[in-house]
Every structure is written in C-alpha cells, then in structure tokens.
Amino acid sequence: MTMQFARPVFVLVGLGYRREIRNVLEALEFLNDWPGDAREKNAALAACRAALDGKTSADTARFAFIAFALKLDILLEDGGPGGWKADGAGTAGTTIPRVSVPGSGV
Numbered sequence: 001m002t003m004q005f006a007r008p009v010f011v012l013v014g015l016g017y018r019r020e021i022r023n024v025l026e027a028l029e030f031l032n033d034w035p036g037d038a039r040e041k042n043a044a045l046a047a048c049r050a051a052l053d054g055k056t057s058a059d060t061a062r063f064a065f066i067a068f069a070l071k072l073d074i075l076l077e078d079g080g081p082g083g084w085k086a087d088g089a090g091t092a093g094t095t096i097p098r099v100s101v102p103g104s105g106v
Contacts, residue, residue, distance in 0.1 A: 001025075001052065002023040002024060002025045002026075003023055003024035003025070003051050003052065003058040003061070004022060004023045004058065005021070005022055005023055005024070005027075005058055005059075005062045006058075006059060006062070007062075008020045008021060008022045009021045009027070009062060009065055009066055009069065009075070010075070010076040010077075011030070011069050011074045011075055011076060012074040012075075012076060013074070018076055021065065023058070024048050024051045024052055024058050024061045024062075025048075025052070027044065027048050027061060027062070027065040028045070028048040028049070028052070030065075031044055031045050031048065031065070031068070032045075038068070038071065038072075040064075040067050040068040040070075040071040040072075041068055043064050043067065043068070044061070044064040044065045044067065044068040046064075047060050047061040047063075047064035047065070048061045048064070048065070
C-alpha cells in the first residue's frame, strides 16, 4: 500500500535537481536515504510509518514530510523554483500545520 498524497511534494535533491514525492512510501524511502537524525526527520518517519500501519492519514504524513523539507530548506512549491517561506506560510498562502503522531513522542 502506497497511500497517495492529495498533491505531490517537490524537493531539491542537489545541484538544482528536484524530486517528486507522490505518496507515503516514496516519502519514507526518501527519509530513510537522507543522512542525519534531525527531530523533523524522526517526526516525518514516525508519521509515514503510522500512515502505512493505518494509524494516521496520508495527509498527516505529507504535512510531516513538508515540515522536514522546510526545516532543511529543500522544499519547492508545486515543483517550481519559488520554495516556501520559513515561517510555514507558503507563497501561495498555504499554511503548514504542526504535526503530532500519537504514540511517537514527536
């Protein structure tokens, strides 16, 4: 089960290349490949695992992944070069909510 996102998330992966993340499984794979152990990465991993286990929604996992990408400044809005504002309000007026995954401690 992949659990599709309502809208894909686009991230920078180096040298100006972008990657489209379309579902929970792709987000989980991206996070597992990403080095480091940041709090936002752990929260996004927990949210993706919880979604795949049926304990939370794909939207919750998507928002956690977006929070991770925002923190690392690799998030692109709708695949374009504009990016998102660090305060959580997207350039298109989208607000990224704080995400809490029950039982994860994050």
